[in-house]
Amino acid sequence: MTRLTRRSALQLAGASLAAATVPAVAAGEDGWTAVETPVDSTLHDAADTATDVHAVGDGGVLVERRADRWEVVHRGGPTGNGNDLFGAAVTDDGKRLWIVGASGAIGEYDVTTGNLVDRSAPNDFTANFNDVAVTGPAGDADVYVADDSGSIHYSFENGAEGTWEYAVPGSGSGLPAIEFHGARSGHAVDTDGRVYATDDGVTWEPIGIEDANATFYGLDSDAPDDVTVSGGNATVHEYDGSQWVPESLGDADLLDVDTDHGEGYAVGGGGTTFEYDGGDWTRNQTPTGENLQAIARGDVDVAVGAGGTVLER
Template identity: 55%
Template sequence: MSEREATRRGVLKGIGVSVAAAMGTAALPGSAAASSPWESVESPTGNTLHDVEYTDAGAYAVAGGGVVLERTELGWKKIIDGGPTGNGNSLYGADVTDDGEALWFVGSSGAIGEYDVESGVLTDHSAPMDVTNNFNDVSVTGEAGEANVYVAGDSGKMYYSFENGASETWDYVTPGSGSAINAVDFFDDRKGHIVDGNKSVFRTQDGSTWNKIGLADANVNFYGVDSDGFDDVWVSGGGGMIFHWDGSEWTPSDTGDAGLRDIEVTDGDDDGYTVGGGGKVYELDGDWTQNETPTGQNLKAVVRGATDIAVGAGGTIVER
C-alpha cells in the first residue's frame, strides 16, 4: 500500500468512526454496522447527487445546480447552493485532500471549487486557462493548501496543477483520442489512472504523461475507476461489467445489465462496492453479489466508511 493510500484510507475510516460516535447509534438511518441493510435517508435536495466523499469533518455530496450537502448530527443539510461561481453550474465530481481538510469539486462550464471543511471558506478556481468546458471528475493528492489537482475534461483533456490550483499553474494534456474522460483516481502524489469514453484506461507516473493500459474488446463504456496501485485497478462500466487489473492481465466480472457509474474497493482487502442504474448496489466479498436497496433511482457514487453512503438521481441518499 502506498503512503498516500495508507494515509487517505486510514483518515477516512477514522473519520467515519468519529462521525458515527458524534451522531449516536440512532441519529441517522444506516449508522449501524455494514451487515445491516441499506436504508433511505431524507435529502434536502431533489437535484441529482453525482458524488459523495468523506472529509475530516464528515461526509459531503455534490449535485446538480451547484448544490453541496453536508452530513450533520441532525441529518443532511445544504451548505452551498450555486457552486463555486454562484451561477448554478452542476457539480459532477469531488475528492478530498490527504489530510481530509479540503473538499474539491468540479462541474459544468469549467466549475472548480475548493471548500475548507473547518472554516467553511469556499475558494473559486473555475475556468483554468479560460477553459469553460464541462469537467466530469477530480482527484487531489497532498495536503490542503498545497495539493496536486487533476481534473477530467469532457473534451478529452486532463487539466492539472501542482500548486493547489493557483491561476497561473495549470496545464493540460490529451491522453487519448479526445473522447470524454469520465473518471480519474490517484493512489499517490502523481500516480494514478483515468478512463475515457473510448473504452480506454490510461495510467500516469508523473501526473502529466499518460500511457494506455487497456482495454481491448471491452465492448462497453467505462464510467468509474478506483486506482489502488499500478497492479490494482478497478473499472466499472456499462452492461454491468467490472474489470480488475492485477499488473499483468484484466479480469472481467459480469453483474447483469445495469450501467455501473462508480466503484470503490479497499486496497489489498478485496472488499468494496459498485453502484449504478435502477438503484443497483453490488458488494465485493470474494465475489460480486447484489445488495437489496430501498430505491429504484439511478445511483451515481458510493463512499465507504463507518457508514457506507450511496447517492444518485432525485437527491437519493442511501446509507448502510
C-alpha cells in the first residue's frame, strides 16, 4: 500500500501536539493510568484525530482529550435524540470523525471547528449501526457502516444523501466490526464467527474462520495478509493470507484489538489488557475492573470503557 497508513497520517497531523498530562485517578504497574472524565456512562469507541483522541458513548456523548482534561464536546448524537453511539473512525487526514450508533445514527464531526453534520438513516435504514470505517480525506471520504442486521452501508461520496448503497456479506448475522486498510480494501466480522474481505468496497468474500468456537468482537485490518480478530474466551486469531492462527489468552471477552508495525493491544472484560510485541501477547496490569470497549493508539495510547473509564499510557 503506497498511501500513508491511518496511524502515520495522524502522527504527521499531530506532530506538534505534546503528550499532555490529564489528572490521574489511579495508576497500574504496567504504565496504564486511569484519568478523570466528565461522564459516567459507557464509552464504546475511540479514535485518534488531528487534534487529539475522541471517544463516543451512551446517550450520544462525544468527548475529546484536551491539554489538561477530557471534555464533552457534544451531547445527544447527530440527531439530538440521545441515541447511543457505538463506533467512530477518522478520515486519513484526521480532520473529520465519523460516528455511528443506535437507530440509524450517523454523523460527520469536524474536529477543527466542532461542527457536526447529521447523515443518519441512509435510505431510511434505522438499524443499530455498530461500527464505521472511513478512507480518504475530509469532505471526500468513502464511508462504510456495519449494522446489527448483517448489512454494510456504503457511500463513495462522503455520505451525501442519495449516495448510499448496501451489501449483505453473509447470512444476516450482526456485524460488530469493520475496518479498511486501503481506499476500498478491508475486512468485516460477524457474530457467526465469519470474517469477510473486500478489495472494491462493494463485494465481500468469506475468508474464515472455520471452527472458531468464539464470538468475534474486535478487528484489526492492516493488509490482505495481515488481519487480527479478537473475541470471546480471550481468543485472538491472526491471518497471514493463507491460514488463521488462533491463540487463547485467558477467559475474558476481548472486545477490541489494534496492532500495527508489530505492536499493539487487545482489551476487554474486567479491565483486561494484553500487549503485543510482534510475537507474543503479554497481560498488562491496569487500575480498573471495568469492561474496556475499545483501544486507540497514538502519541498517548487510550482505552475506553464502562462507567466513563479512560485509561492512558
